[in-house]
Amino acid sequence: MHPLHAFFNGLWPVSDQDFARLLPHVEPRAVAKGAHLLEAGQVCEAVFFVTTGFFRMYYVGPDGHEVNCRFTGANGFLTDFQSFLTQQPSRYAWQAVQAAEVLALPHALVQQLYRKSPAWERVGRLMAERVYQQLNERVELLQFYTPTQRYEYVRQQYPELLTQISQAQLASYLGVQPESLSRIRHRLSQKKG
Structure with missing residues (x-):
């Protein structure tokens, strides 16, 4: 089974037919160590699945210091959901901590899958819930x-x-x-x- 299919099946069962709608449109990308997949001020145009490597999500605070707020490695996904959903510029950056390879699921493809398949709509909701839980975990760490x-x-x-x-x-x-x-x-x- 394709690693991306296995990841999605871990959230919600995705049939071979539904996965076949996705696979031809997934864009593989190599990301060099230190390179940015997303920079602050850019619109997040895709959801990325990490096949190899490790990334950090950070922002630059008012004092000019970088603040790390999330990390993602192989078999995880990354995006700035706020920017992805609104198609507005991101305040965050995603940088490769080590050389990496990702699969990009472009915004237009994701929206098309949501319209065509209840399974993809469910997967999208579950991914959004997971992002919320990760962000809330960090907030609670800092507060409590x-x-x-x-x-x-x-x-x-x-x-x-x-x-x-x-x-x-x-x-x-x-x-x-x-x-x-x-x-x-x-x-x-x-x-x-």
Whole structure:
């Protein structure tokens, strides 16, 4: 089974016939390490399925510092749903943390699939719900957890982040300075030792 078909089936069963409507229109793209799939100010024209590689979603705050807010690796998808749905410029950027390959599902194709198939309409809704849950998870981490609890949560729920991204990127995601993250990690290692 095609990895993209398996991903969609994990959300909602998509028949071979419905998947066949999609596959000829999917656009494979290679993305070099450090390159942007989406830059702030651009309209997000597609939903992307990551076949290999790792991406970060970030924005530049008023102080000029980059703030990481989401990460996605192989067999995940990425988009800026606000920009994708409204076809207005994005405030976010998606950058490849390592060389990657993605499959692009263009906006017009997605809208066409929604109109032609109840299964695709259901998949779209479930993907939007998943994005909401991911965004809400980050908001709740920042609002209700201490910095140490945030680090422990990420370490338990997303251990791949500890090896895929830099300490500065992780600190930004956790809402702390890199020096604070170093102290948190040191304190936790002392407790275990």
